[in-house]
Amino acid sequence: MEQILLSKYARKIFFFISSVIFILILFIRLLLVPKISVYLSQELINIFNTILDAILSTGISTVIIGSLAFWLTPRIVKKSQMDVINPKEIKDYLEKARDTDEYWFAGGTGRFTRSKTIPKLAADARFSNFSKKIVLILINPDNDGVCSSYVKYRNRIRSGIKKTWDYKELKKEIFATIVSAYSWEKEQPLLEVTIGLIDHYSMFRIDLSTKFLVITKEDTSEPALMCEKETFFFKSYLEDLRLSLSQSNILDKEVEGIPFNELSGEKIRKFITVLGLNISIMDDDDFNDIAELVKKGENPYGY
Structure with missing residues (x-):
């Protein structure tokens, strides 16, 4: 019971x-x-x-x-374990997690983070007049081997049936998250964004705030894991995220983002080039697609 x-x-x-x-x-x-x-x-x-x-x-x-x-x-006893979250509860936990001053995400492309988490923290920073910090750890789009492996993995799993990806599609999604994060930071100076690109991927996505940790998978019909702050697992995952960030390629924080009302394929091309990322396989249509992804900010998971 x-x-x-x-x-x-x-x-x-x-x-x-x-x-x-x-x-x-x-x-x-x-x-x-x-x-x-x-x-x-x-x-x-x-x-x-x-x-x-x-x-x-x-x-x-x-x-x-x-x-x-x-x-x-005692609450401390109940908090000493990792709890399983029913798929229908994931939305509620992620919403509660976004009510925070600091947020960490580690995953593939950060599509959900781009559509929900970053805008929420940016709005909270404006209306509270307090700074908010978000750290994103994404797949390195310049690592051909890791990206190709991730595309094969994603196309094999159940959620990949709805939409087949290729290397270029993956790069566009990662670039869109990067562009969006920098644009929100440009719009909201009290929002501090750090992005690290890692040369490996995981089947899990980690969302960690100052309240609790939520671990999900790509398939929204599968359960998630959760643990509260001040627990062994929470502290361990936070330390692991810090370790991952220290081993990643951290993007230049001095590069200015593009205001949302000025987003265009050409400006995104220049912006990504300034960041030092490889765009050799991308054409004008791809950069226009990235601009649309950023502007729409669609939630890919429905929660």
Whole structure:
């Protein structure tokens, strides 16, 4: 029962189903049994009532004792483990995570981060008048071997059925995230952006704020993992992110981003060139596509 109660979504379903069952038993015990008693012997009715009473009392007692044990367990004990998040809960946790002063992301292209996280932190920085920091660790688009391997991996998994990628498509998505991050930093001076490019990839995406850590996969139908701040896993992942950043190619923070109202394929070409990234396989249409990706800011996962 403890594992059920740990999940907010599963907890609601559990209490709802338990309540329905208890109400149904009460209905049978108090209303249905008296109506059919004229057709049954008194001995059979007594046995039937005894069974229903036993099920009801045992069930209610189990739920109460299990709930009390869960809520009375010291919070530090419940926080000492990695919890599994139901896919329907991922959106809520990521929304809560964005209410923070510092945010770390490590993953493939950062499409969701580009569409949701960076704009949210930029808006919060403006309206709170306090600085916000975001660190992005993305696949290095200049590493042909890693990018080709990632494209093959992504096209093999279930979510790759909807859209087939190639090397150029991957580069456009990474460039779009980089351009978007720099543009938001240009628009909101209180937003501090750091981008590191790494020469490897993982099947997991890591979102870490000052509140908790959420680990997801590309497929939104799969569960995620979560742990709260001040726990062993949270501290370990934060240290690992710092280590990954120190080994990455950190993009020049002095390069100015392009204001959103000035985004164009030509300006994006010049901007990426100034950052020192390889654009040899890209043409004018590709840079125009990147501009559209940045402007639209579409959420690829629907949460």
